[in-house]
Amino acid sequence: MTRRDRPHTRTRTRTHRIRDPLVKSVLKMDDALFKQRRRIIEMLYDAKKVLGIDLPRVQIRIVEMANGEVSGISFVGKNSIVISHEIADWTEQELLRTVWHELGHAWFNASHDESCPLMSAYRPPGGVPRAKLVPALRRIAAEAGGVQ
Numbered sequence: 001m002t003r004r005d006r007p008h009t010r011t012r013t014r015t016h017r018i019r020d021p022l023v024k025s026v027l028k029m030d031d032a033l034f035k036q037r038r039r040i041i042e043m044l045y046d047a048k049k050v051l052g053i054d055l056p057r058v059q060i061r062i063v064e065m066a067n068g069e070v071s072g073i074s075f076v077g078k079n080s081i082v083i084s085h086e087i088a089d090w091t092e093q094e095l096l097r098t099v100w101h102e103l104g105h106a107w108f109n110a111s112h113d114e115s116c117p118l119m120s121a122y123r124p125p126g127g128v129p130r131a132k133l134v135p136a137l138r139r140i141a142a143e144a145g146g147v148q
């Protein structure tokens with residue numbers, strides 16, 4: 001089998017770059033980053049469970065942001081979220097708010113809403129309790145009429 005014929009496997013490293021001025025670099029996965037990725041995946045499962053609807057798989061990339069103020073980026077319609085590696089220092093409550101916020105953009109095309117605990121552009125220090133995020137996520141999903 002020549003190199004050209006070799007099929008791409010799931011273990012093939014994803015090398016496509018993120019062309020976004022907010023992203024400095026996509027970090028190579030190591031044990032520490034896999035642990036962080038696992039935290040994010042658990043929060044995706046949690047969101048799906050809360051909503052009780054089938055939602056598309058979301059690709060997660062952990063990056064170094066060019067701007068330290070930015071904790072997450074999502075690409076609307078692409079089911080992809082980008083999260084800062086700085087989450088390693090965050091509590092579950094802080095991370096949950098950022099992950100669900102990005103899902104709000106990615107899954108439901110939600111806009112920023114400063115009156116919403118989940119979709120405000122301003123990231124509240126310390127995050128937001130899950131009990132406040134659950135109704136916000138449900139409302140966003142309901143307003144969107146499901147997945148965008």
Ligand SMILES: [Zn+2]
Pocket residue numbers: 101105112120121
């Ligand atoms: Zn946002």
